Amino acid sequence: MFSYRHGFHAGNHADVLKHTVLIAVLKHLTAKPTAITVVDTHAGAGLYRLDDDFAATSGEAAEGIVRLRQQPPEPLAPLLADYLELVASFNKAGSLKVYPGSPFVAQALLRPEAKDKLRLFELHPTDSKALAAHVEQIEAQRMVTQVKADGFEGLKAHLPPPSRRGLVLIDPSYEIKTDYGKVTACVQDSLKRFATGTYMVWYPVIPRPEAHDLPRRLKTVTNNAGKPWLHAVLNIGHAEAKAERPGLTASGVFVINPPHTLKAGLKPALEQMVEALGQGRGQSHLLESAG
Ligand code: SAM
Numbered sequence: 111m112f113s114y115r116h117g118f119h120a121g122n123h124a125d126v127l128k129h130t131v132l133i134a135v136l137k138h139l140t141a142k143p144t145a146i147t148v149v150d151t152h153a154g155a156g157l158y159r160l161d162d163d164f165a166a167t168s169g170e171a172a173e174g175i176v177r178l179r180q181q182p183p184e185p186l187a188p189l190l191a192d193y194l195e196l197v198a199s200f201n202k203a204g205s206l207k208v209y210p211g212s213p214f215v216a217q218a219l220l221r222p223e224a225k226d227k228l229r230l231f232e233l234h235p236t237d238s239k240a241l242a243a244h245v246e247q248i249e250a251q252r253m254v255t256q257v258k259a260d261g262f263e264g265l266k267a268h269l270p271p272p273s274r275r276g277l278v279l280i281d282p283s284y285e286i287k288t289d290y291g292k293v294t295a296c297v298q299d300s301l302k303r304f305a306t307g308t309y310m311v312w313y314p315v316i317p318r319p320e321a322h323d324l325p326r327r328l329k330t331v332t333n334n335a336g337k338p339w340l341h342a343v344l345n346i347g348h349a350e351a352k353a354e355r356p357g358l359t360a361s362g363v364f365v366i367n368p369p370h371t372l373k374a375g376l377k378p379a380l381e382q383m384v385e386a387l388g389q390g391r392g393q394s395h396l397l398e399s400a401g
Contacts, residue, residue: 119168175209
């Protein structure tokens with residue numbers, strides 16, 4: 111079975127990038143009154159304690175959300191302000207103990223009154239149970255369905271959503287290298303079912319051919335479908351002392367049918383992510399788009 115647990119990574123630099131983009135996309139989609147459906151194919155446990163054993167063991171949040179919150183660049187880019195504000199809403203004033211994963215980032219922005227829907231898939235038995243328990247605690251739980259099932263497969267039944275408006279977040283752990291191929295196949299198939307949907311894929315920038323190829327393949331699939339895309343990479347680099355084992359230093363987000371406002375909003379936010387989270391050698395960002 112899988113060994114990946116997002117609890118070790120919650121609130122790290124990759125989550126800062128992913129959840130900042132997720133909030134920006136959802137704020138745009140919910141600005142119109144029509145209902146939206148959000149499908150999160152790889153949901154994780156939903157909520158994470160930053161003071162539990164997972165977070166303490168990895169210390170990854172310290173180099174992500176914790177650092178950004180303690181030393182925010184000024185004036186803060188609006189997308190980062192939205193991100194910090196949303197995370198703060200899960201915590202008591204002045205403290206940072208709880209970190210919301212993508213299901214709760216989305217849930218916080220969805221509107222029960224507009225009949226927005228949130229569909230969650232999580233395969234890991236423990237995280238799936240934790241997710242169910244967290245969902246049970248929210249008032250608006252009727253807008254959420256959660257299943258312990260393969261998100262790549264389960265997604266198909268939700269496309270297109272009834273209101274023909276929505277977002278699909280595809281955020282696997284890439285523990286198995288076939289995940290890379292599955293992501294491309296999933297996007298290709300999904301665009302046939304729901305061509306006007308917004309899709310967001312997260313991926314790690316690591317020295318593995320499949321990871322290197324993924325954004326290139328996503329561009330090809332998206333260009334072939336005649337759809338616009340945006341691609342953002344955050345590389346926090348690493349300190350000289352960590353040159354031997356730097357860990358994950360970079361990740362990317364690929365958005366298909368992005369909001370037209372996303373690129374302009376993300377530019378200053380990405381620059382500030384590098385400024386606030388950069389560790390030294392190799393720190394950089396990339397922001398490109400087409401269509
Ligand atoms: N999206 C979450 C967030 O941003 O808070 C993090 C998700 S984590 C990177 C990936 C999750 O996918 C893990 O919890 C893992 O157990 C789960 N997973 C792995 N393969 C899966 C599959 N085929 N379908 C659904 N979930 C899967």
